[in-house]
Amino acid sequence: MGCNGGYTGRTLQYVTDQPGIVGEADYPYRAGDSYPCSFTKSNVRAIIRGYYTVNPGEDNLETVTASVGPISVSMYINRNFQLYQGGVFYDPSCSSTAIGRHAVLVVGYGSSPSNYWLVKNSWSSGWGEEGYIRMAKDSDNMCGIASEAVFPRV
Incomplete structure (x- = not known):
């Protein structure tokens, strides 16, 4: 599309x-x-031979990220996401104020200063934290990050 x-x-x-x-x-x-x-x-x-769909939920996304590696996700984004410059992104309104969905890559997770998903965006290294965003983790599926996740079968 x-x-x-x-x-x-x-x-x-x-x-x-x-x-x-x-x-x-x-x-x-x-x-x-x-x-x-x-x-x-x-x-x-x-070459890929298909793909797997991750069951919705942050626990499932965490398990698959830890065992498989980077996972493609489709999540809601809003104006605050677009303007992100650093820190752990926490915006409970991001789903209700969404301007659309956006495909990004969950590459890991961490816990300092709070639990977060480490997410690679496609908007260049000039956006966010050198092209990455730390999305709040364990925060009621922030922006729907753990709702639509897939990874290739190689």
Whole structure:
């Protein structure tokens, strides 16, 4: 769905159905919906054989993140998320004031100064904490971070 968002599961299914996925250097992200696809099979960097869906809930996301590694999630974002500059992001209104859903990558979690998810965003290293955000963890599924999570089957 271009810049209007999409679904992480459908994205991984698309990659499964293709002969693979190319690297970002060969196929950089461009904001907009009017760019033609330019897949080149000789530039394939990875092949996946499907994907797994994580059962909703922060406990499940924590278990899978610890045992599998980075997990793709689709979460609600609002203006406060867009303006994030640092610290542990806590905004109980983010789901009700959402401007949409956004796909990000949960790469880990920590507990200082409070429990948080370490999340990689795609908005460049100039956003947030060098391209990352620390999202409040164990806070009633902040922004729906643990509601739609998937990871590839390689």
